[in-house]
């Protein structure tokens with residue numbers, strides 16, 4: 474591959490939420506900025522820009538990743554998913570999103586996009602995840618509002634619903 | 648926080664990466680999982696002229712067994728190794744330590760060789776490599792060499808690697824019969840870097856304890872089989888020898904205490920396991 478010059482912009486092509494996408498970036502452009510500024514996809518949030526908070530978490534080829542620690546030029550040809558791709562259609566929430574709503578698992582919502590993407594990736598690979606497993610996944614995120622308990626409850630319930638099991642924590646409204 | 652400008656080369660082969668390192672020396676920097684390097688770029692703690700990305704080199708992806716060791720190449724991500732069937736039988740120490748390296752989200756990108764090249768004194772993978780007396784496989788365009796883990800780690804984030812070399816792989820000796828392994832660490836929160844981490848390896852004749860997070864590099868000691876007051880004395884001498892310092896996270900005194908307590912815990916646990924697998 475030719476060397477990409479620092480001062481120039483280069484086109485990167487990848488799949489974003491199932492559709493082809495392209496964006497022009499410098500080699501130093503972080504994937505967070507390519508998504509937010511280059512493509513206007515502002516669902517992916519930016520908290521710390523050093524990997525600590527998890528707000529920017531998306532999935533790359535099905536695995537969770539900190540977009541703030543990923544160079545946009547490095548995802549050429551990859552399959553990216555962001556929070557914008559979670560809902561099945563406009564105006565309807567996915568199972569995980571609906572569980573978050575029922576359990577008040579978000580307040581300001583700053584951390585939510587990243588947590589949803591981590592949980593979505595994890596539950597796809599491990600539908601039988603236990604409460605401890607899910608707590609461990611959420612451990613890679615900071616939430617300053619909820620105290621985590623409702624997030625864990627929502628994750629446990631969503632996992633059970635996705636497995637087709639009746640849930641203990643009966644939703645009060647849907 | 649954005650990186651300063653750099654050129655970027657997505658190497659298609661090992662030769663292409665090595666050639667770039669030879670040509671650019673310390674102006675070039677390798678990027679693997681980016682989980683340690685990109686934070687440093689974002690904070691402008693480092694400003695390389697060229698980044699050489701190793702992650703598309705297909706020959707560097709798959710771990711393999713070779714001469715009684717699990718050889719983990721530069722492209723193997725931590726999450727991939729953790730999912731390796733039978734890892735707990737093959738290299739039990741690593742199977743115990745890897746889940747403590749960062750979080751699910753950072754292990755999905757970070758590599759084992761990147762952690763070894765980065766050489767943070769608190770990091771778990773370098774500690775396992777030292778405890779198991781493993782090797783680092785280095786390669787430049789001119790030569791390939793193998794360095795014992797004890798000799799590879801030179802100081803705080805300083806290693807024996809030359810600017811034109813890359814860490815091609817690390818070799819972790821597989822479980823030996825009649826040997827027990829144990830790992831324990833104390834961190835502020837699960838997923839944080841350890842304040843002190845200990846890895847113990849015990850067989851019928853000797854016990855080896857490796858300690859991370861205290862000295863400027865992972866450091867190991869070998870003893871004959873000790874217990875009771877003799878073990879207390881040995882652990883106490885080691886705790887003082889490591890030259891613990893005070894920092895934001897812990898006092899020197901707390902660190903020495905952790906070396907004595909976690910050290911005893913992993914050695915006892917490893918000795919117990921060694922007895923079990925002999926019997």
Ligand SMILES: Cc1cc2nc3c(=O)[nH]c(=O)nc-3n(C[C@@H](O)[C@H](O)[C@H](O)COP(=O)(O)OP(=O)(O)OC[C@H]3O[C@@H](n4cnc5c(N)ncnc54)[C@H](O)[C@@H]3O)c2cc1C
Pocket residue numbers: 523524525676677678679680681682683684685701721747748749750753754756757758759760761762764765767769770771772812813814815838839840841
């Ligand atoms: C929130 C968070 C928590 C973390 N917690 C921990 C923890 O608890 N324990 C821990 O050990 N680590 C932790 N880390 C760091 C760990 O995730 C990194 O994966 C690891 O330190 C570096 O691996 P990498 O593949 O990401 O390397 P990179 O970040 O790509 O590179 C790191 C350094 O190594 C060099 N390098 C990489 N590969 C090679 C190679 N093959 N040859 C020569 N040089 C090379 C690079 O030039 C760079 O200097 C954490 C990181 C984050 C963001």
Ligand code: FES
Pocket residue numbers: 518519520521522523524525526527528529530539540541542
């Ligand atoms: S913005 Fe990426 S982890 Fe905080």
Ligand code: FES
Pocket residue numbers: 578579580581582583584585615616617618619
């Ligand atoms: S809901 Fe506000 S940070 Fe989590």
